[in-house]
Amino acid sequence: MTRVGVNGYGTIGKRVADAVAAQPDMELVGVTKTSPDYGAEAALRRGYDLYAALDDRVAAFEDAxxxxxGTLADLLDAVDVIVDCAPSGVGERNRPTYEAHDTPAIYQGGEDAAIADASFNARASAPIRNxxxxxxxxxxxxxxxxxxxPLDESYGVEKARVTLVRRGGDPSETNRGPINDVVPDPATVPSHHGPDVNTILGDVDVDTAALKAPVTGMHTHSVNVTLEAKPTTEEVRELLRGETRIFLIPEDAGIDGAGTLKDYASDLGRARGxxxxxxxWEESIRVQGRDLYLFQNVHQxxxxxPENVDAVRALAGDVSREESVARTNETLGVGI
Amino acid sequence: MTRVGVNGYGTIGKRVADAVAAQPDMELVGVTKTSPDYGAEAALRRGYDLYAALDDRVAAFEDAxxxxxGTLADLLDAVDVIVDCAPSGVGERNRPTYEAHDTPAIYQGGEDAAIADASFNARASAPIRNxxxxxxxxxxxxxxxxxxxPLDESYGVEKARVTLVRRGGDPSETNRGPINDVVPDPATVPSHHGPDVNTILGDVDVDTAALKAPVTGMHTHSVNVTLEAKPTTEEVRELLRGETRIFLIPEDAGIDGAGTLKDYASDLGRARGxxxxxxxWEESIRVQGRDLYLFQNVHQxxxxxPENVDAVRALAGDVSREESVARTNETLGVGI
Amino acid sequence: MTRVGVNGYGTIGKRVADAVAAQPDMELVGVTKTSPDYGAEAALRRGYDLYAALDDRVAAFEDAxxxxxGTLADLLDAVDVIVDCAPSGVGERNRPTYEAHDTPAIYQGGEDAAIADASFNARASAPIRNxxxxxxxxxxxxxxxxxxxPLDESYGVEKARVTLVRRGGDPSETNRGPINDVVPDPATVPSHHGPDVNTILGDVDVDTAALKAPVTGMHTHSVNVTLEAKPTTEEVRELLRGETRIFLIPEDAGIDGAGTLKDYASDLGRARGxxxxxxxWEESIRVQGRDLYLFQNVHQxxxxxPENVDAVRALAGDVSREESVARTNETLGVGI
Amino acid sequence: MTRVGVNGYGTIGKRVADAVAAQPDMELVGVTKTSPDYGAEAALRRGYDLYAALDDRVAAFEDAxxxxxGTLADLLDAVDVIVDCAPSGVGERNRPTYEAHDTPAIYQGGEDAAIADASFNARASAPIRNxxxxxxxxxxxxxxxxxxxPLDESYGVEKARVTLVRRGGDPSETNRGPINDVVPDPATVPSHHGPDVNTILGDVDVDTAALKAPVTGMHTHSVNVTLEAKPTTEEVRELLRGETRIFLIPEDAGIDGAGTLKDYASDLGRARGxxxxxxxWEESIRVQGRDLYLFQNVHQxxxxxPENVDAVRALAGDVSREESVARTNETLGVGI
Ligand SMILES: NC(=O)c1ccc[n+]([C@@H]2O[C@H](COP(=O)([O-])OP(=O)(O)OC[C@H]3O[C@@H](n4cnc5c(N)ncnc54)[C@H](O)[C@@H]3O)[C@@H](O)[C@H]2O)c1
Ligand SMILES: NC(=O)c1ccc[n+]([C@@H]2O[C@H](COP(=O)([O-])OP(=O)(O)OC[C@H]3O[C@@H](n4cnc5c(N)ncnc54)[C@H](O)[C@@H]3O)[C@@H](O)[C@H]2O)c1
Ligand SMILES: NC(=O)c1ccc[n+]([C@@H]2O[C@H](COP(=O)([O-])OP(=O)(O)OC[C@H]3O[C@@H](n4cnc5c(N)ncnc54)[C@H](O)[C@@H]3O)[C@@H](O)[C@H]2O)c1
Ligand SMILES: NC(=O)c1ccc[n+]([C@@H]2O[C@H](COP(=O)([O-])OP(=O)(O)OC[C@H]3O[C@@H](n4cnc5c(N)ncnc54)[C@H](O)[C@@H]3O)[C@@H](O)[C@H]2O)c1
Structure with missing residues (x-):
């Protein structure tokens, strides 16, 4: 039984907490909040123990x-792994605290790669040791x-070029723009997203260009990959269909964007859609010569x-990567 | 046990089906679809029996x-009540079919009031007889x-004036606008919404003005009510807090709009948010003299x-209105 | 000839500068910028003299x-009136500088009323003396x-209640939200806008409720006024038609929102639309009993x-209010 | 003097009319409208002669x-060239009428390539003969x-891959979506835009992928071009800077999207922005090996x-392509 804490119960933290709580081999010891807002109240209703992320906020919770x-220090002493889900850059400030408590930590993608011993993706990163x-x-x-x-494994990726049309903010962030504008962000190409992929897939040549759009639901990727081999369109569709964490949106399903995708997720009974x-999009997958094209949507x-769940096992569990992924998928219901 | 069918499994229909299925005194016999899209597939995964809404579409489902x-005719013969959730205006076209099968029917608000024997709201409409x-x-x-x-019962409503800032379309409707515009719709004031309230509350004087905004999440109502009495602000807050189908958003909860409201609903474990x-908004409630102001958001x-569930009982059940509301609230978890 | 400077050449400043430059009885001495961005470059192309708003930015302009x-100090010494168009709250910080130079100043609405000797609106505020x-x-x-x-003058305003659906940001402000949300802002009702009206019309009873929407084009006001008299709908339309700074959007013109309004303004040859x-909206004007309803759009x-132009004359000119308004309207083309 | 008529005075038609009216070697004989809306009224105010596009609408204009x-037939008899600016697909229905009147015609891009003797772009299409x-x-x-x-001429284009993030609708089209969604449109890749480029540049290999976003201002293109040669980044910037109909947005100008771009256009005094x-975006231009990347925005x-103006001269004028482009640029002020 791996005891897990979540530091920062926001968009990512609340989902990680629910996912951890659903694992038979993990115990969610508690979650932290900086202020007694609706999220804190709901965490308690859900039965999660609440800790103050910052010592000087204790009174605020009492008032509410x-x-x-307890406080973060108490939580750190009670867990085997802490999952940091604080805002981008705050993880770096939290690191000394975790280290002072000797608590193994998982950080999120808003932090620099140097923050941790390794960057992690259950499907693609190298085995984790020590x-x-x-x-x-x-x-x-x-x-x-x-x-x-999978594309690199099966066909070799000569070069990938991806345009990321990113959501401007999450649904709960009303102070984020843009309104009525698509903004190059950053305006320089390639963006930092390609090098970030190389923290996982060291050798893959990938250039990214990033835009920000007035939507809250999902990111949209317009993908081109020049392959080394020449698979058929159908072969690539088959390959991707075989990946458990890729959903091939069937043609004629009437799913045309983020709205219908989330509606479908809710139809399947998924919490939070x-x-x-x-x-x-299956019909978007097309190979011409060695050039593969497709559109994918990403629920940010x-x-x-699920990657955080697998990262907990990579850090503190005793099962193989494959076994971890299978358990995570099974318990959460990953895979459509 | 009341046997219920849902004709038209779209935005409203899928929610009514789930709510009916959750009632111990009801049985969801099945739902209809016009085409074999993602909603149809998900209905089957959920274990709902699927019927073709239109006879000439049977082959399309087979192909998929x-x-x-069966078809709608089969469903009508197997149920005590059919809930029509077809698009606005289509209920009118479906009515002769229901009548031919002698199946009591519930229609939605997109239809004219004349379509049914009575208009219904569990809290406010007159008792239903025969x-x-x-x-x-x-x-x-x-x-x-x-x-x-409740305002009229407690203080008397002299006149209500409401501006409705309506969502442009539901999240799954990508062909709906406006983009970057707030549109008077209709441009004439008062709008038809006031008279529609009078199908429920015959004597309340209410004028409405309606706009359409580029959002998909919720409607926002800016409400003014000139009361006959002069309650205090706190009394009105207390009154509304006592209503089970009104949620008073607490001050300082950090809930600022539709995004955070739905996030909170999901935090509470509610399906589909x-x-x-x-x-x-509790802090928006303010009485000045006999003038009450407030903002409310409505998840369209x-x-x-829950009103559809209560309507089924009003038509085919044998319990009182109060008992029905209590059961519906209990089974669905209505009331925050 | 009144010599005028504009301090802060942003959304409002650039328009005030153009309007001043169009007056035969005024000379635009120059405008200030804090940084050498596209607006600064365009000001020079337009033939406007450019001054550094802040002394420590001089080098940045040279580099570009x-x-x-010169700098702001030079501009202040060269003008009869300075129009402050700095961001909300910055006018307050600029005031001591204007006073040190003994330069009469006009501030914008983002400042507190206490900043100036009087609040100004050409149609409605009291005569300005000394x-x-x-x-x-x-x-x-x-x-x-x-x-x-005009409503108060002709019929007496017993009480006005207005819902302001405000644009989230100006078209050039990509960091402003909300996306996909309508936000009560402030969540308390009435908002501060009513009291601000009372800096112009001291005795009018007006309550406002304010929302923020994901649009950049215009504000939309949903207006209710309980009048003391009972004019007909047609009389009110006639009254408002007679106001030079009110445009009655004709029925059947096909103008349905901010997009078509601006398109029409451009069709008329107006700079910046x-x-x-x-x-x-003419068709939205409706009187029922003593209750008047209408929708108006406001290009923020x-x-x-034009009010700034008239304010310059109120401060430093020698013509009557009526004469000023007539000149401003004539030179700019106000009045459709 | 070439006599020109514009059939269809909408978004494109009103701009073409203004541009034609600005040419010393052209006379705008008149424009047609289907209904007497704000555009028709404004056309008259601008001094343009108005013709009924459809015979059965004559009375509607009289009523208004x-x-x-006159009607379209009168206009066709009075001009040397008719520019069809009717909605997409309507040009095809208008063609027999133009041919019956023996009036040379220019169509827009919403029509199939087969509608005309040739597709036209002043910079890139082959010389027009007969x-x-x-x-x-x-x-x-x-x-x-x-x-x-220019890229193909200077370096050879081996393959171009472009993601088009298209605006959902024009600012005046409030019935167009999506709201809060980015929609693959078409969901198949490559889209038809690449083949359409080949109607101008027959031999260039270009694949396009198209999305629709909730914006009205401009399209955004994320461009990758694999070149045959290996120019430096600076050389490509220099090349594009030399093109009169390409504007290189300077770094540090503070222009971050469509909103600021249009604000700048208005600052330059341009009608309609x-x-x-x-x-x-100059800083987006980057060459890595033979791969060129950049972002461009397109005001749809x-x-x-200007291309329509040059097309008129290509059909009915007697000057060279270069001379035409120079005149158009000079009269309109094309080139920043
Ligand atoms: N939202 C996304 O789309 C997304 C996607 C992937 C990764 N991430 C990354 O996940 C991390 C969290 O992002 P998020 O979107 O959940 O942010 P969020 O703002 O929704 O949540 C962060 C939470 O941390 C809390 N917090 C603030 N300071 C804290 C502190 N000192 N200690 C502990 N908690 C603190 C906040 O109150 C908030 O509840 C970031 O690194 C982000 O880059 C976010
Ligand atoms: N969406 C809302 O915000 C909302 C809110 C309250 C009430 N309503 C009302 O509820 C009703 C349904 O609206 P909705 O938003 O769920 O629409 P919807 O378009 O989401 O769903 C309607 C469903 O009916 C199906 N359908 C089409 N023709 C049919 C037919 N002839 N017979 C049976 N089914 C048919 C459609 O395929 C679709 O699945 C309308 O009267 C509407 O006015 C909608
Ligand atoms: N934009 C609107 O919708 C609107 C409408 C009416 C009134 N106002 C008011 O007008 C004023 C200006 O607003 P805006 O929208 O034009 O803002 P803005 O941000 O578009 O422009 C402000 C300009 O002032 C410059 N500036 C910053 N600091 C300065 C300083 N210390 N001295 C001089 N200039 C400085 C900025 O660089 C910018 O160019 C505010 O008081 C605002 O509340 C704005
Ligand atoms: N709007 C754009 O972004 C854009 C860009 C490039 C090309 N185009 C193309 O330009 C053409 C016009 O598009 P638009 O955006 O200006 O459309 P629009 O709808 O704005 O204008 C079309 C005009 O034609 C009128 N019209 C309708 N039926 C007519 C008929 N039978 N005869 C004459 N006029 C008629 C309409 O009343 C309207 O005023 C289309 O082919 C379109 O694909 C549009």
Whole structure:
């Protein structure tokens, strides 16, 4: 039984907590919050123990009538692994605390790769040995790694070129723009996302160009991969269909974008309408010569969640990568 | 045990089906679809029997490999009540079929009031006697009725004036606008929503003005009610807090709009992030003299769902209105 | 000839500069910029003298190859009136500088009313006597004042209730949200906009409720006014038609929102597609009993511009208010 | 003096009319409208003669008090060239009428290539000889042709791969979506835009993938071109800077998207904020090996306008292509 804590109960943290709580070989010891907002109240309703992320906020929880089980220090002492889900860059500030408590830590993709012993993706990263910390790469990098790994294994990737049309903010972030604009972000090409893929797939040549659009639901990737071999369109579709964390959106299903994708996820009974899989439009997959094209949608709030579960096992569990992925998929229901 | 069918498994239909299936005194016999899209496939995965809404579409389901339990005619013969959830105006075209099968029917708010023996809202409409058909009023009318009924009972409503900032389309409707515009719709004031409230609350004087905005999540109502009495702000808050289908959003909860509201609903474990309640910002409630102001958000996809369940009981059940509401709330988890 | 400077050449400043430059009785001495961006370059192309708003930015302009005519201090010494168009709150910080140079100043609506000797609206505010500074009220307050003044004069305003659906950001502000949300802002009702109207129309009872929507084009006001008299709908239409800074959008013109309004403004040959007038949908105007309803759209970037020109004359000119308004309208082409 | 008529005075038609009216060697005889909306009224205010596009609408204009100079048949008899700017596909229905009147015609990009003797782009298409009709290619194809032609001439294009993030609708089209979604459209890759480029540049290998986003301002292209030669980044920037219908957005200008681009166009004094040029972010241009990357924005309402003017001269004028482009640029002010 691996005891797990989640530090930072926001968009990613709440999902990681739910996923950990669903694992038979893990125990969710508790989650931290910085302030007693609706998320904190709901965590308690869900039965999760609540810890103050910052010592000076304890009184605020008391004032709001929310019971605390302790502070971050208490949580760190009680767990085998802490999953840091604080905002981008805050993980770096939290690291000394984790180290002072000797608590193995998992960080998210908003942190620099140097924060951890290794960057992690269950499908694509190298075996983990003797690591005390891992970084689960970002939503975009996770999705690109899952896609490029099988392509590289089967056909060799000569060069990948991807345009990332990113969501401007998550549904709960009303202070994020743009409104009525698509913004090159960064305006320089290639963007940093390609090098980030190389923290997982060291040798794959991938250039990315990133835009920001006025949507909250999902990222959209327009992908081109020049392969070394010349598979048929049908062979690539078959290959991707075989990946458990890739969902091939069937033609004629009436799924045309993020709205219908999430509607379908909810139809399947998934909490939060979460899509943990890369969502690839089957009809968009096309090979011409050695050039492969496709569109995939990425649920930025969800795709890293099963990866975090597998990262916990990579750090503190005793099962193989394959076994971990199978368990995670089974318990969460990953794979459509 | 009331046997129920749902004709039209779209945004409203799929939610009504789930809600009916959750009632111990009801049996969901099946749902109809016009085409074998993702919704049909998911209905089958959920274990719902699928019927073809239109006879000439049977072959399309076969081609798609989706098993049909029959056609609409078969469903009508097997149920005590049919809930029509077809697109606005199509219910009118379906009515003769229901009548030919002698099947009591519930229609949605997209239909004219004249379609049914009575318009229905569990909180506010008059007792139903000897009705063979009911119309559950629209999402906006449902929300206004729930709000105005207790105000009128407690303080008397001299006049209500409401600006409805309506969502442009549901999340799954990518062909709906506007983009980057707020459109008076209709441009004439008052809009038809006020008279529709009068199908439920015959005597309440209410004027509405309607706009359409580029959002998919919820409607927002800016409400003014001139009361006959002069309650305090705190009394009105207390009154509304006592209503089970009104959720008073606490101050300082960090809930600022539709995004955080749905996030909270999901945090509470609700399927589809559904908010069946009127969501009223507590801090927005203010009485000045006899003038009450407040903002409420309405989840257009969800608020009519418990009303449909209660309408089924009003038509074919044998329990009181209060008992029905209590059961529906209990089984679905209505009330925050 | 009144010599005028504009401090802060952003959304409002660039429009005020153009409007001043178009007045036969005014000379635009120059405009200031804080950085050598596209606006600075375009100001020079337009033939406007450029001054550094901040002394420590002079080198940045030189590096960018943009010629400066001096700094703010030089501009203040060369003008009869400075129009402050710096961001909200920065005017307050600039005030001591203007006073040190003894330069009469006009501030914008983002500043507190206390910043100036009087708040100003050409149609509605009291006569200005012996003022050394004026504050042109905000876009929303300007529009409400223009509307309520004639109504109050002709029929008496018992109470006005207005829902303001505000644009989230200007078209050039890509860091502003919300995306896909309508946000009560502030969540308390009434908002501060009503009291701001009272800096112009001291005695009018007006309550406002404010929302923020994912649009950049215009604000939309849903207006209710309980009048003391009972004019007919046609009389109110006639009254508003007579106001030069109110545009009655004709029925059947095909104008349905901000997009078509701006398209029409451009069709009329207006620079920047600017709409200086309140845009009131004629068909939305309706009187029921003593209750008047209407929708108006407000071009936030433009409606205060003619008011600034009139404010310059109120501070430093020698013509009557009526004469000023007539000149401004004539030179700019205000009035559709 | 070439006499020109414009059939269909909408988004494109009104701009073509203005551009034609600005040419010293052309006379705008008149424009047609199907209904007496704001555009018709504004055309008259601008001094353009108005013709009824459809005979049965004559009475509607009379009822609205708008003077007609005649019907389409009259206009066709009075001009040397008719520019068809009717909605996509309607040009095909209008063709027999033009032919019956023996009036040379220019069609827009919404029509099939087969409609005209040749497809046209002033920079890139082959010389026109003995044509009686031309098709000015679509906004996206125009922009791609302008970009690829110089690249192919200077370095050879081995293969171009472009993701088109298209605006959902024009600012005046409130019935167009999507809201809060980015939609693959078409979901198959490559899209038809590549083959359309080949109607101009027959031999260039170009694959396109198209998305639709909730914006109204501009299209955004994420471009990759594998070149045959290996120019430096600086050489490509220099090459594109030399193209009169390409605007290289300077670094550090503070221009980050469509909003600021249009603001800049208005700052330059351009009517409607129109950007006739491809707008390429200078800092986005990067060559790695033989791979060129860049982002360009395309003002869908404007870029085809100078091309239409040149198309008129190609059909009915007596000057060279170069001379025509120079005149058009000079009179309109194309080139930043
Ligand atoms: N949201 C996404 O789309 C997404 C996707 C993949 C990865 N990530 C990464 O995940 C991490 C978390 O992002 P998020 O979107 O969940 O952010 P979030 O803002 O939704 O949640 C962060 C939570 O951390 C809390 N917090 C703030 N300071 C803290 C501190 N000092 N200690 C502990 N908790 C603190 C906040 O109150 C908040 O609840 C970031 O590194 C981000 O880059 C985010
Ligand atoms: N979506 C909302 O916000 C909302 C809210 C309250 C009430 N309503 C009302 O509910 C009703 C349904 O609306 P919706 O939003 O669920 O629509 P929808 O388009 O999401 O779903 C309608 C379903 O009916 C099916 N259908 C089409 N023709 C049919 C036929 N002849 N017979 C049976 N089914 C048919 C469609 O395929 C679709 O699955 C309408 O009256 C609407 O006005 C909708
Ligand atoms: N944009 C609107 O919708 C609107 C409408 C009415 C009134 N206003 C008010 O007008 C004022 C200006 O708003 P805006 O929208 O034009 O802002 P803006 O940000 O577009 O422009 C402000 C300009 O001032 C410059 N600036 C910054 N610091 C300065 C300083 N210290 N001195 C001089 N200039 C400085 C900025 O660089 C910028 O160019 C605010 O008070 C605002 O509340 C704005
Ligand atoms: N809007 C763009 O982004 C864009 C860009 C490049 C090319 N185009 C192409 O230009 C053409 C016009 O598009 P638009 O956007 O200007 O359309 P629009 O709808 O804005 O304008 C079309 C005009 O034609 C009128 N019309 C309708 N039927 C007519 C008929 N039978 N005869 C004459 N006029 C008629 C309409 O009333 C309208 O005023 C289309 O082929 C389109 O594909 C459009």
């Amino acid at each position: 009538g929310l019971d605390l089980a 690591a005390d910390s891992l970084r689960v790469v970002s939503c975009n990098t996770t999705a690109l790694s899952r896609l490029l790994a 979460d899509l943990w899989e890369n969502c690839v 709030e969800a795709d890293v969640v | 490999g989706l098993d049909l339990a 009705a063979d058909s009911l119309r559950v009023v629209s999402c906006n009318t449902t929300a206004l009725s729930r709000l105005l009924a 559904d908010l069946w309640e009127n969501c009223v 996809e969800a608020d009519v769902v | 190859g943009l010629d400066l005519a 003022a050394d500074s004026l504050r042109v009220v905000s876009c929303n307050t300007t529009a409400l004042s223009r509307l309520l003044a 600017d709409l200086w007038e309140n845009c009131v 970037e433009a409606d205060v511009v | 008090g708008l003077d007609l100079a 044509a009686d009709s031309l098709r000015v290619v679509s906004c996206n194809t125009t922009a791609l042709s302008r970009l690829l032609a 129109d950007l006739w040029e491809n707008c390429v 309402e404007a870029d085809v306008v």
